[in-house]
Every structure is written in structure tokens, then in C-alpha cells.
Amino acid sequence: MSELARIIEALLFLASDPLAVTELCEVTGESAAAVGAALEELAEAFAPGERGLVLRELAGGFTLASDPIAEAAARALLAKPRLATLTPAQLETLAIVAYLAPVSRPEIARIRGVNADSPVASLLDRGLIEESGRSQFGAVVYRTTTLFLKVFGLQGAGELPDVAQWDPTPEEQRALRERLLAAGEARAGIASE
């Protein structure tokens, strides 16, 4: 293994966040081409089935992770599941933060229609979201973390599919609008009786 590949392997081992090629160039003083070649070398060394570790490309960079082959033993050793399950409320809150960041707790509550204190607290606690400043009204705003990208295997929040794809079709929306309008008029009718 080349010296540069060895250095990069050590850096990937030490860093908790994925490392981008530009970062690797900067701290090793090597060209992007050289770093690219070293990463190729590592990708080969860590090809699936070769070792206990795998090289993953995530969150705009590279990181090492344990191979799934070790999952049973890792669970026994670390005495905790790979991921604690996320409740529906936590997933919904996470989705809102992922799509709308920076977003404040009152905004999340408005969209969900229920108080968001508890899911926000547990997502913070698990490191999936973090504070990113304050809104113009002084409320703390949140964004997703690199851990979120790692856990969900994403390159960046921009990789999430367009949220509008889950909207009802225009026909369905029209039907919905008509029903709501009819309900409103029915109420108006009751009032004028």
C-alpha cells in the first residue's frame, strides 16, 4: 500500500465525520489526482468480502465502517442495537428538519399540528439534528447533522427526493378542495338558518 493510502487510511480511522477529497488534499499536501489514486487503492483493499471494514462514500466524503459480517458480534460487544428505532413522530420531525432547515420548533409544531418538544429533544439527544442558530424571532432553529447523512446513507440533504412528489395529483387536490369548500358552505348554510 502506498504511503499516501496508508496516511489516508489512518485519517479515515481517526475522523468521526466523512472526509472530502479537498480536505484530504489540504492536510496531506497532495494533489487531487494523487489522493484519488490513493482512494482507489483503499477501495480495492476494502473491496466487499476482503476485510472487516468497508469504505463508504457518504455526506460528500469517505468514511470507514464495519462490514455487516461483524454485526452480530458487534451487537454482543457493544450491547446496543445499530440504530434505536425512530418513532413515527421522530421520523416526521426529522423529515421536516431535513427538508425545511433551518426550522424552529414552533414551525415544526405548526406543520405537524402537535407539540414537537419531545421528538426534537430525542433527535438532538441522538445527534441526528443540531442547533444552527436563531430565527429572526429569537427561536432556536435546527438542521440535520452529518450523523443523519451517515445513518441514512446520503451524500447530502439535497439528495432527498422532491417533497412535492408525494402530493396528491391535481385531480385529487381539486376533489379535496371542492369537498372542503362544500363543508365550508354547509357551515355557512347552518349559520344563516
Place this chain on the structure above:
Amino acid sequence: MSELARIIEALLFLASDPLAVTELCEVTGESAAAVGAALEELAEAFAPGERGLVLRELAGGFTLASDPIAEAAARALLAKPRLATLTPAQLETLAIVAYLAPVSRPEIARIRGVNADSPVASLLDRGLIEESGRSQFGAVVYRTTTLFLKVFGLQGAGELPDVAQWDPTPEEQRALRERLLAAGEARAGIASE
């Protein structure tokens, strides 16, 4: 590489402390002889000069560590970004401790309007604040450190810049602490709506 060696490589990668042979036997369900053979295999794969990581045998068992070859790059990588960035939450917390010390964690949380555990822990970890005793109610109180003075280029804690320039209501006569607590509670009132 054998499957057992791959699993053990992954376990050494994930564990923060050295792993004893007995532990490895327990979580893999293999005999001491099999684990011993797998460790031999790993020792060969991680022989000095081969990789960016080295296998070390310490009092408590086996561990993986970065090879000294990566030391300079690791310092460049891990020292710089950590230095450049205080998160918004950390900066707010540090400012509160700097101006109000001694100050307790519950007070910091009241002023910020959100929980302060995580920023307090990171500032302690980075050596920018330290415990300085207990309040009359028994809560631990914090102050800034000499390292804090050094990185901000201050001679003493009394030398902090005047807040007046950034004060949105400079005509207010009440003490800084009182005003911060009042503003924090007003924000919490909005956030809890």
C-alpha cells in the same frame, strides 16, 4: 483473510478500549485457539509499514491505532476545523459564562431558552470553561479558563468588550443577568406556544 479475522478487525475498529481474548471469544462464540489464530492473521496484515493502522497489544488486550506516519496530517486535519468552529450554541453558552460567571447550567438554559447540556459539555471538553464551585442551591457553577483568555487574547476576565454596541435596548437600566433571564423567558414563552 478468514471470516473470524474480518469480524475481529471490525470489533477492534469499533471498540474504544483494548479487547481481551476472552472478550473476543465470548462475543464471537469461538475458541481461544481460533481467536488466537485470527489475531495472528491480523498481526500479519497490520505488520508495521503495511497499512495506515497498527495492531497493538496492551495490558488490557488488543487495539487498533493510527500509524505514526499519519501524525502530521492528523494534527492538521483534527486541530484546525475544531479550532475554527464554535457552533452557535457553544458561542452563546461561552458568552454567557464569560459575562456572568459564576453561572449554573440551569441559568444558562433559562437564558438560551433551550437545554444547555451539550454545549456546556463540549466547552468543558475543549478546556474553555471549568467548574468553579456550587451555587447556593447546590448546582455546579462555571467560569472561563486561562485557555479561554489566551485564545481570545484577553489579559483577564474583566477585560471583556462592552456589550453596549450590540445591545438592542441600551437604555435598559437593569443588571445584565436580570435582563438576559427576562429575555430568555420571553423567548421560551414564544417557543412553547
Place this chain on the structure above:
Amino acid sequence: MHLAELELDLDVFSGPFDLLLTLVLREEVDLRELALAEVVLAYLDHLDARGDLDLEVTTEFIVLVAALLELKSRLLLPGEELEELLELEPGEAAEELLARMLEARRYRAAAAYLADVLADQPAVRFREAPLPAHLRRSSLEELEAAAWDPATLARALGGLLALPPKLDFSHISVMRVSVAERVAHLRALLRSAVALSFDDAVRGADRMTVAVTLWALLELYKRGEASWEQIEPFGEITVRRVPGARPGGPAGTP
């Protein structure tokens, strides 16, 4: 258990809770006809029979029933008052409701998508071990002096001094009537008559005034100045002066 397991046998509907929700949302069951108390009782029975309490499911149930209640109260609320509340025309209200529904639905779908993505991830784990001690704090300690500007601290503190803007209530109709006023009004009426009809006391008044007057009546009752009776639900309320009682000080300062 799952909420879908909850079987209901109500006046207007019989079947699983899930189906009820679907039908309500499709307006195939009229929410106005549905006794939500019966649904809650059925759920409590169900819990009793099972003997255990799954907090997740219970929370989901409470959220759903609360949503149904809100929806129902909106349906039952006379249009006039709803408009007063939202100050929206039926068309605008429908648009607003539609936008809200679409938004909530959008992120619920996004949450389901994220759940799938998560489930599809390979079973890999990332290293969480702390940095070796010699790399941990060196950064700051080896730093040349004055790397950070102290002004950032003052600016951060200044930000914390900012008071949030006062909430703007101008869109909500101002309460034009106070309990004290209505207490005075009832006392004046009771000085000239031993008994009077509540309807007479509030004749021609708007809804808010009627509500506040009822409140004022409770206040007088609490002070022992007046009593009232109502023979049947929604019947006439007769208010009586309590003999020997002397009107006290202003309302709200017993």
C-alpha cells in the same frame, strides 16, 4: 397491539378503527353524527380487556382522536363564528385548510420515505471512539494568542438580550366586555327585581357578552349574592337575588 385491531360497534359505524378513519376522511361517515365519546369508551374497554398499556399506540390514539375532535368542532361551529375566528371567507378557509393538509401529508410521506431508506441501509456501524488523548486538546493549547475576536462574545450576548417581538393579536377581535362590567350590570338588575330571566339580562347582546355574563353570574353565585335555577337543559335560567346579601367590592377582588 395495533390501533387497527380496535373493533368498534357504534350507532353510525361498525368495524375496525382504521376503516372508520378512512371513511371519515372520505366523508363517507359524517363526523357530525359520530359520537367520539363512544370511540374513546370502546378503546378503554379494549385496554381493560388486554390489561397492558402500549404508550406508543395510546399516544397515536390520543392524537387521532384529538384530530377528529378538532375536525368535528370545526364542522359543528356555526360558520359565522368560524369566520370571525379565522376572518376568512369559505373559499379562503378551504384553501388554507387544503394547504395545511397538503403540508402535513407531504412530511408524513417524507417520513415514510426516510423509514424505508433507513431500513434499506446495510448493517454497517461507524466508529464512535474518542480521539486519542494526544490529538484531542492540542489544537487550542498550541494556538497562538488571540486567534478569536472577543467581539464575537459581546455580539452573541447582545443577541440574547433581544426581546422577541410582542405577539400581534390585532387579527383577533378585541374583548369589548369585562366580567366586572357584567357583574355591575347583573347587580343593577337585581337591585330592582328579586328574580329575573337570564335571557332578559342579555337580550340583544352578542355571543361574547352572553358568555361573559354567564361568567359574571358564576362570580355572584360564588360570593353568595345570587342563585339561579334551570328546570331543563337549554331551558330558561332564572336568576334570584339572595336575601340579605350585600353587593361586595369590584369583581375579581374577593
